[in-house]
Amino acid sequence: MKLSHFINEHIEEILVEWDSFARTLQPAAKGMSMLALEDHARQMLAAIALDIDTAENPAQQYEKSKGMAPARIGAESAASIHGTQRQVNGFTLVQLTAEYRALRATVLRLWLPKIERVTEATTNDMIRFNETIDQALAESAVTYSERATRTRDTFLAILGHDLRSPLTTITMAGDFLSRAEVGNERTLKVGARIKRSAATMTTMVNDLLEYARTQLGGEMPVTPSLSNMRDICQSAMNDASAAHPNCEFRMEISGELAGYFDSARLHQVFANLLNNAAQYSSKTFPITILAVGEPDAVFVHISNRGPVIPPHSLQTIFNPLVQLSMDGHEADRPSTSIGLGLFIAREITEAHGGSIAAASTDAAGTIFTVRLPRMQLA
Template sequence: MKLSRFILSHLDDILKEWEDFARSLSKPGVIVPEAELQDHARQMLKAIALDMETIESAQQKKEKSVGDVSKISGGESAASTHGSLRQLSGFTMPEVTAEFRAMRASVLRLWMDKSTRASKANTAEILRFNESIDQALQESAVRFSDERNRTRDTFLAILGHDLRSPLATMTMAGAFLVRPTIDQANAMQIGARISRSAAAMTTMVNDLLEYARTQLGGAIPIRPVLGDIVDICQSAVDEASAAHPECIFEVEKAGERIGDYDAPRLAQVFSNLLNNAAQYKGENHPVTISTFGEAEATIVQVKNFGPEIPRAFLAAIFDPLVQLAIMTDQKGPATTSMGLGLFIAREIVTSHGGTIEVESSVEAGTIFTVRLPRAAPLPTMT
């Protein structure tokens, strides 16, 4: 059987192997449905089979094999759309490349198992198949890179915008403070504004430094000591309440409370989760943080009712520079929009030897679950 016809008649078998491989690349703790794992693979395989059936001249074959890569566009095709969605779902470029390698290997292996003998025609079909799948890979890679560049540029624009506001406040405050007629009461108010602006900028700079550390191959350092997880959660609630006075926060606790924790780092994690929950909470619903102490682990859950996070975003919500446009219907003031908070939260939890997961539905709400071992991991140093 010709390879192109084999592809069309054995799509389900090929897609099953594709799904198994794609599932192995998915983020831990995130259940991705079959349709999203297969993505546009069915359409890509059909397009590859159609391309293989298309008659090409000798010149067209040469151009396809040695053509200028820069001329390949990320225009609308199943392969380019696949690249866009994979970038949105938090895949990396090596993972996307590996998917096409797996597709190539699966198709050829399944076909050769059915083939009775090698022939010159078979060799020609394999060459044609390789050209077609390379074309699809390049289209996907171009779109993936375009989306990544767009996200990076958006990130830089947001960073500039977020830094400009506190800088403007501090500039105006400085202009008022140099006036000879300013009284003590006004000076105290201006000083408070400068302090808040400096704190906002410090948070952003610290997030950037933590992100840079992880990108250079380092883990976020922790220094765990014996502590009470409920006290850490309460500290995070106090900080979030100050930032969101209109939001009701509820603390629930059960089981063991004492363990080895880096309290400031975990307070940073829970503050971030609580601030996000307050920003996107529904009307007349509190934000809850619950602790469940077990023999070997402590579980902390932050829950709110608000807009459902689309399933396509769940796999990438903890990745940097990906979650910039997940939700726009926020109810409270945003603390920062750089898209680094959840990424840093995951890295801190990972440094504790724990895990962080998220699930979201209209009925159950959005729940972030942090699971931490109660025994201290080996401390990491700066």
């Protein structure tokens, strides 16, 4: 019996097996109805049977075997919808994959006893069936992953937004306790510590919100206006100094520094770079921020002396959720990063039409270079 005909004629029997296996995928399947457990399985089996009977040339079969079949035009496939629904219902990606493994085994186990003699047509049916199952699994995995990623990023955005209000309260409490007229030397120290901690948490929350924005498909918004890079760098250095009172920061300027920039965004860039430098810098040397005005652009170099960043780390340093782990990093210096600061710095810089790069050697230390064109963006 041709495999496509077997699937169509025995679809109810196959679905019973599907339901039986799906119920073992706990805890997600607990309490789910048969209709919910089957979730587009009938449509997927019908599509598989149709695909087996669809003529394909060797090139098309080869592309499908690599998971590179052409995307369907129009409505989503049943497999794509199934991937989304399984994520919504709390199934893991491993469990989703197991469903297809069980489906493959069930169909072949029920069909092969119906075969009296293995022929070339039988072998071709099995090849086409496996290709189609693999393609359906790939479609389900893609939509499952997309849904999972979007859910995670939405959660991060909501979390970051909701943390802002209590952080504002903490910051205000730190400001109040830091006033000389409020208390004594002890309360002044407590207030200063609260302010530093609140500043660190605010940086993390801001980075989290910006990351969620980029992952949810939004562009990094910039609003350029006539600004002076000296003022932007000074403001960022003031914040970094407050967050890292034991670090020495120095600023040097050269050339014309006026241009059309988003001051608030670039403040975030340089504050992130300075905070990053403070985490890895040796206390023996100052952290330097050098702003240089060139005819067409402004360059800002932030340098520190500390452990050399390995070449392989330099290749991924601007990727999200990457944190450096280097020998010589002082264990007593707290981290103020969740691995997003450099990623956000790159996104903001590129939104200005600029670029950012890093270099690290024993002789020169670690230097981050930000290039920003001074022309007004359209």
